[in-house]
Amino acid sequence: MTDFLIRPADDADGDAIAVLIAAAFAEYEGCVFDRAAEFPELDxxxxxxxxxxxxxxxxxxxxxxxxxxxxAPTRDADAPAGGMEIFKVYVARTARRRGVARALFERALTQAQAAGAPEIRLWTDTRFTDAHRFYERCGFHRHGEARECHDLSATWEYSYRLSLNPAAPSRLARIES
Structure with missing residues (x-):
């Protein structure tokens, strides 16, 4: 799939992103999407x-x-100065495995590298195994123990990290393979 456009979101995109999140959650038993209670930033x-x-x-x-x-810059207390974190990674089921997530990741990676970020972090629901495989193909490594979120879905999350050490092999090359 190459017939898509990537653009910075605007505030009005919150409703469409909510649809993506709700659909992704519906794929997993016990995942509850409650926009008002847990996703007010979508407004x-x-x-x-x-x-x-x-x-x-x-x-x-x-x-x-x-x-x-x-x-966005990470707020993790143990993160290196200038570290970044990714959030809100969702792709419509009908658009998966067509390069959409990869193209979005490349855009974020380019921005993180331009900012001189030493590392990118993320947290992902332990149930989202397809996402774990995607992150690992992008060069991320699982780090530490899972954390409990105390949310409506009784979520536990894994932490993943990607070093952006300039001496390391290009992550983009790894994604293409």
Whole structure:
């Protein structure tokens, strides 16, 4: 699939991103999507990430949002200075395995590298095994123990990290293989 556009999200994209998240959660037993209780940032999603010093992008095809991907400075206390974190990685089921997530990741990776970030981190639901494989293909490694989120879905999350050491082999080359 190459017939999609990646653009910075605007606040009005929150509703379309909510649809992506709700659909992804519906694929897993016990995942509850409650926008008001757990995703209030969707009401002004671009402003939310801008206030954190980050960006959220969407992939669009035929005028419909089919993917999202956000990057912002990490707030983890143990993170290296300048570290980044990814959030809101969702792709519509019909658009998966067509390069959408990879293209969104490449956009975020380019921005992180341009900012001189030494590392990118993320947290992902332990149930999202397809996502784990994607992150690992992108060069991320699982780090530490799972954490409990104490949310409506009784979520446990894995931490993943990607070193952006300039001496390391290009992550983009690994994605292409």
């Amino acid at each position: 002004a999603i671009a402003s939310h990430f801008a206030a954190r010093g980050g960006t959220i992008w969407v992939a669009e095809a035929d005028g419909e949002v089919i993917g999202s991907f956000a990057l």
